[in-house]
Amino acid sequence: MAHRHSPNRTVLTSFTSTTNNAATDYDEGHYLLNLTHSPSHSSLACALSNATILTYDAATLKQTLSIPNPGYRITDLQYLNDTTLITSGIHNQNPNDGFLRLFDARTGSCTASIPPPSRYNVRERRGTCLALPGSDSVMVATGSAKGSIHFHDTRKLSTSASSSATSTALLGSYVDSHTDEITTLAFHPTTPTLLASGSEDGLVTLFNTRAATEDAATTTVLNISCPLRDLGFFGEGGEGIWCLTGSETLSCHHWESAQMLCTFGYETRETLGVEYLMGCVWNQGKLRLLA
Numbered sequence: 001m002a003h004r005h006s007p008n009r010t011v012l013t014s015f016t017s018t019t020n021n022a023a024t025d026y027d028e029g030h031y032l033l034n035l036t037h038s039p040s041h042s043s044l045a046c047a048l049s050n051a052t053i054l055t056y057d058a059a060t061l062k063q064t065l066s067i068p069n070p071g072y073r074i075t076d077l078q079y080l081n082d083t084t085l086i087t088s089g090i091h092n093q094n095p096n097d098g099f100l101r102l103f104d105a106r107t108g109s110c111t112a113s114i115p116p117p118s119r120y121n122v123r124e125r126r127g128t129c130l131a132l133p134g135s136d137s138v139m140v141a142t143g144s145a146k147g148s149i150h151f152h153d154t155r156k157l158s159t160s161a162s163s164s165a166t167s168t169a170l171l172g173s174y175v176d177s178h179t180d181e182i183t184t185l186a187f188h189p190t191t192p193t194l195l196a197s198g199s200e201d202g203l204v205t206l207f208n209t210r211a212a213t214e215d216a217a218t219t220t221v222l223n224i225s226c227p228l229r230d231l232g233f234f235g236e237g238g239e240g241i242w243c244l245t246g247s248e249t250l251s252c253h254h255w256e257s258a259q260m261l262c263t264f265g266y267e268t269r270e271t272l273g274v275e276y277l278m279g280c281v282w283n284q285g286k287l288r289l290l291a
Contacts, residue, residue, distance in 0.1 A: 034077040039135035043105065045085055047074040053085065055105060067108040072098050076129045079105070080154060081136045088127030088142050090116075099127045100142060102157060112157045117150050117170055124148060131185035133192035139171065141195055143182025149174040149197055151209070174214045177205045177221075184230050188238050194219075196241060196255070198228030204243055206255055220258050224251065234282035234289045242280045242289065250277060252289070 031049035037058065038045075044056040051074060053067040076088045085105050091098040100114035116125040129143045142150050156169040180200035188194035195207045204222040211217035226245035234240045234252070241255040250272075251263040264271050280289055 033074060036078050038079045038082045038105070040082050042082065043079075045077060045079065045105070047077040047087065053077065053087070053103065053108075055085075055108075065105070065108045067103060069101075069110075072101070073126075075127060078130060078132055079135075080132065080140075084111075086130065086132075086140060086154075088130045090126040095125045099125065100130070100140070100152065100157065114152065114157055114169065116144070117148075117173060128182050129185050131187050131195065133187040137192075141185050141187070143185055143197065143199075145181045147175075147178035147180050147182060147199060147201070149177075149182060149185070149195075174207065174217070176214055177207075177218060178203060180227075183228050186232050188233055190238055196231055196233070198224075198231045198243065200227040202226055202228070204228060204231060204241065204253075206241075220255050222253055222255070222258055230279050232280060232282070234280070236284070240289075244277060244279060248277065250280075 032046055033049060034047040036045055037043065042058050043064070044058050046054050048054065051069040051072045053069065053074070054063055055065040056063055071092045072089055073092060074087050074089045078086055080086045080102070083105050085103040087101045087103070089098050089101070096115045097113055099116040101110055102112040103110055116127070124144050124146045126145045127142045128145055131141045133139060138153060138155055140152050140154055142152065144150065150173045151171040152169045153171055178197065178199040178201050182197055182199050184198040186196045193208060193210045195209050197205050197207070202223060202225050204224055205218060206220040207217040208219050209217060222243070224243050224245060226247045226249055228243060229246045230244040232242055234242055239254060239256065240252055240261065242250065242252050244250050247266065248268050249263065249265055250268045252261040253259065254261055268277055269275065282289055
């Protein structure tokens with residue numbers, strides 16, 4: 001499992017205050033793998049280590065749904081729109097199932113289960129992360145354990161597990177830019193055709209997805225020298241990119257010129273005064289990058 005999906009000792013027991021028994025909570029709780037919100041910010045959804053998806057009302061923090069997925073390992077979770085959730089992962093008993101799954105966020109029913117683009121490479125069967133250019137996007141990008149990035153048309157995702165259904169939805173793939181597992185993907189906030197990928201190979205690659213070929217699409221490659229755990233864009237025009245690694249380092253770069261703006265190195269925890277850095281958020285109103 002990729003580093004970015006396994007935060008150390010992050011246990012979900014409840015969003016409401018109950019007993020304060022840390023030992024009991026740790027033993028009986030489940031790891032919180034992913035947390036996301038709907039485009040309207042009215043709902044929250046999280047994926048747990050027991051393969052369950054929980055949804056909550058964002059205003060009251062009351063649970064609205066519990067969606068069990070026996071045997072399914074969820075690696076990423078996002079809202080496609082206010083009524084649809086999309087996950088990446090793999091099914092333990094059937095590795096040709098669950099590369100992508102769609103769920104109705106109102107009823108909890110699985111509306112589509114998409115097999116991997118390649119059924120013959122074991123490492124290609126597990127979807128490791130996903131990214132959407134925006135709400136109600138017609139395209140989803142999914143990383144694989146083999147280092148490939150696949151693009152699917154969300155309008156053509158079907159409940160059929162046949163290879164023909166997969167090939168119909170598959171728009172294309174990038175297979176040569178990384179040599180190890182894709183751990184994180186992010187589309188640019190204002191230029192949705194620009195995609196950034198991070199990998200266990202220590203590289204961050206930026207693609208112009210409008211280009212016809214992978215070589216033509218590759219615009220910038222940053223060598224972070226550590227396996228990537230998470231990344232994202234920042235700056236008034238999204239000209240910067242922050243990179244968080246599995247070695248607890250944080251660095252910021254101007255992605256177009258590939259110049260490093262700053263790095264906190266292995267003293268990130270001490271410098272920022274945190275025990276574990278989960279990620280960064282760009283505050284456009286105050287022009288600050290919050291960690």
